[in-house]
Amino acid sequence: MELVLLVILVAVSFAGGAVVTSVGPGGIFVVAALYGFTALPAAVVAGTSSVTFIGGSVLGAAGYVYSDDMDWGMALLIGIGGAVGTQLGVLLNGAVSRRSFGVLLGVLLGTVGATILLRERGDLDRLPTEALDVAPTSGAGVVVFGTIGLLVGAAGGLFGIGGAALVPPALVVVGVSMITALAVTQVAVVFIASASAVSYTLQGSVAVPLVFAIAAGYLLGALGGWRVAKRVDPDRLTTALGVLLIGSMPVLVYRSLLL
Template sequence: MEIELLFVLAAVAFVGGVVVTSVGPGGIFVLAALYVGTSLSEAQVAGTASATFVGGALLGALVYVRSGDMDWPLAVTVGLGGVIGTRLGVWLNVLVSRRLFGVLLGLLLGLVGLVVLFYERRNVEPFVRFNSTTRTGLAGLGVIGLAVGTAGGLFGIGGAALVPPALVLVGVPLVPALAATQVVVAFISSAATVSYLARGTVVAPLVFVVGGSYLLGVVGGWRVAHRVDAARLTVVLGLTLLGLAPILVFRALAI
């Protein structure tokens, strides 16, 4: 692999790390870069991306624990649901071609971008509230984890693109949602990595290069989350995701 491409992947990973602890959907940029910039199979893309996110998620969780923002019942419940869903997602990955993988990934980017912009612009109130102190709330949070884990296992996104919007939708404040996301991503990415390692589809050299840059970005992202206008950053993120979506779909269809 060319050294220039490694630098590009590292740069994208750094930006993704910043985004993942400041707004949420950052790892999806790493996933898109691996798909567009390399000739890796869909399983290698998902496996390598999953392994990349483990360290960043653990570091992100530690940062939020130290700041006192972590809601452990919330995080663990969604995370355990995510582990179960991950197994299903990894199984589904075997059934999709590289072309279909790219199309679905592009559609996912567009969907996440729309959701991010919709809730930022409309300031929509949650249509239901799941409280981590009640059994009903925990059950609902577990279902969210199951759905996110399935997508995480299929694509290798870890869940950071989906967990914050889903939790805000059910009444969780943004910063606790971002904090819980780190734990959920650690659960989902670890489970996915183990599964893809068993299939021999984790490219270790890329994990070290991309993962190191991602870790640096994670630390910077926590600072951004507490110092920068989140609304403005969220709008930029949503527009970026919408811009990337058709590019990914067209590239996949050209294969």
């Protein structure tokens, strides 16, 4: 791999880690960069990305545990469900072409971008969620949070995204506060990314030399990159993130269709 390309991938990973710890989902940029800037097969893109996200999620989970915002019952239900759903996602990854992977990833980018903008406007918080509010210890809670984990895990296994972009809006819809949703997401990503990483590693679908470089960039971004991000108005930064994701959708879809 050319040095310039490696530097770009590490820089994107650093930025992704900084975004994760400051305003929202950033790992999805790592997946998009690996797909868009390299010729790696879809399985290697997903596998390499999955390994990358484990360390940052462990750090994020530790931070929310320290601040006493973690709901362990909910986190474990979603995490275990996600680990199971991941296996379905890995199977789906093997069934789609690289072109289809790119188109689906582009659609996901746009969906996540729209969700970020809705959350920034407060529209998610205004949803009538009271009737759906369930406790993790109830039978309904096991079904609801386990199902969320299964679905997010399937997406995580397919794309190697970990689930940080999908868990918070899903939890807000069922009445979970945003701070708890963000805390639970960190544990869920540890489960989902680890399960994906193991599956793809066993397939030989992890770019070992590359993963060390981008994982280091992502971890450094998660540790200290947020200080750079905090120098910008967080509202503007979040809005810019959403717009960038939405704008990336047609580019990625168009590029994929040209393959």
